[in-house]
Amino acid sequence: MEQSGGPAGSGTTPNGTGPVDRPEPASASASEPAPGNRGTGTAEPAAAARIAEIRVRIDEIDRALIELWQERAALSREVGATRMASGGTRLVLSREQEILERFRAALGADGTQLALLLLRAGRGPL
Template structure:
């Protein structure tokens, strides 16, 4: 029991580190996406591109199954600025606008 308790704590540390990495990657993605959207809207184009978003949905679904579609939808929402970035991410130049 003691062994499993300390093992679970270690494994949770690994999960916490992975989650921190995922959040950092999503913050970076939102920043890059926001830059692309600004380039396009500044040139008079639309903010979003449906065909490109369908490609991304398919990639996540192929990689992660049905949950991948849901994750991709949330990622795209975050990157359109409709999601909520963590305050720390927004301060470091996230895609808040």
């Protein structure tokens, strides 16, 4: 995958002053981290240990997000089916606007994009 922050493999940010942002070495070399630190992106043991610890929580959060995402989509589909079976509309745009605004207020422009994906997950593309 393309790395951001400078030309591939340059090892510096665009102005050359920022932190090093180079991809992991593809194969064993002098600069490769010790085996216990592999995959953390640093050869410094204390930093590698902290990164591994934080990643445990990140993985928990990701699992919860995926589960909540799927639950929300199923509930949204159920609302749509219930409404249509009762002669109602498939969508309620005023409610979708409220949700978009909720996410925008909390997270800014990325929140709007996230809410659009959430809404789409529950009803498919328009």
